[in-house]
Amino acid sequence: xxxxxxxDQRRRDIVEVTWKLxxxxxxxxxxxxxxxxxxxxxxxxxxxxxxxxxxxxxxxYEKSLKSLDERHAIHVAGLRGIEGLERSVRYTxxxxxxxxIAARVLISFWERCxxxxxxxxxxxxxxxxxxxxxxxxxxxGREDGDIITKTPDEQLTxxxxxxxxxxxxxxxxxxxxxxxxxxxxxxxxxxxxxRRVD
Numbered sequence: 001x002x003x004x005x006x007x008d009q010r011r012r013d014i015v016e017v018t019w020k021l022x023x024x025x026x027x028x029x030x031x032x033x034x035x036x037x038x039x040x041x042x043x044x045x046x047x048x049x050x051x052x053x054x055x056x057x058x059x060x061y062e063k064s065l066k067s068l069d070e071r072h073a074i075h076v077a078g079l080r081g082i083e084g085l086e087r088s089v090r091y092t093x094x095x096x097x098x099x100x101i102a103a104r105v106l107i108s109f110w111e112r113c114x115x116x117x118x119x120x121x122x123x124x125x126x127x128x129x130x131x132x133x134x135x136x137x138x139x140x141g142r143e144d145g146d147i148i149t150k151t152p153d154e155q156l157t158x159x160x161x162x163x164x165x166x167x168x169x170x171x172x173x174x175x176x177x178x179x180x181x182x183x184x185x186x187x188x189x190x191x192x193x194x195r196r197v198d
Contacts, residue, residue, distance in 0.1 A: 011049050014039050015059035022060055023101055027108040030057070054116050061109035064102040065126070068092070071099075082146040085137035086191045092164055093187065094171040095180040103168045131157045147194045156194070163190065 017038040021030040032053055036043050050056045075091040076084055094103040113120045134157045141147035149156075163186065170178035 007049065010039075011059070014041075014046060014049055014056060015063055018056050019060040019063050019105060022057075022105050022108045026104070027057070027111055030060075030108075054112060054119055057109060057112050058119060058122060060105050064105040064109075068099065068102060081137060081140035081144045082191065082194060085134065085141060085194075086187065088134065088137060089160055089164070089187050089190070090184065093167050093183050095183055100171050100175065103172050106168055107172055127161065130161065134160055141194065148197055149194050150197060151193075159190070 014035060018030050018035050021034060021038065030053075032046060033043055035056065036046050039046075046056070050059070072088065072091050076087050079087055094100045109119070109123070113123050135153055138147060138153040138156060142153075167178065167183050167186070171183070
């Protein structure tokens with residue numbers, strides 16, 4: 001009997017190995033040769049499962065994003081308006097240790113995005129979906145009378161994204177200075193601004 005190969009499982013194994021390599025040593029550590037070696041493949045065999053390195057890095061990024069999204073969904077379940085927005089912002093920041101680890105993969109993905117139009121488009125789609133969710137919370141908060149700032153919602157969502165991405169980078173490169181308490185205080189200040197007339 002010929003051996004039955006679970007190709008989907010092999011793809012997951014390759015992504016898992018890549019994720020670990022990036023966490024350990026950044027994108028430079030995740031060479032095709034090292035990925036193949038760690039995953040137990042002959043060099044060059046990865047081509048049977050992924051067309052190239054960008055596709056593998058995308059898989060590692062999607063693994064991190066899925067983990068973050070699942071935890072985020074639990075924390076915001078049933079919430080709306082300013083309460084939902086505050087909880088959402090807090091739980092998309094890399095405050096927990098596991099999120100700080102996942103942030104390393106996100107930074108590596110962003111680096112690849114700078115040189116890959118295809119990956120850049122993938123991330124744009126993620127940002128569009130993310131902004132839609134925040135815009136909904138902002139609309140609800142204004143309907144409920146909790147958000148009274150005159151700052152346009154589009155500008156507020158851009159601030160949240162910039163704050164989040166900046167926090168993600170700094171939690172990786174300077175975790176002692178940009179600690180969880182500082183990040184939490186930034187969110188508290190941002191939410192307080194929404195309750196004030198500028």
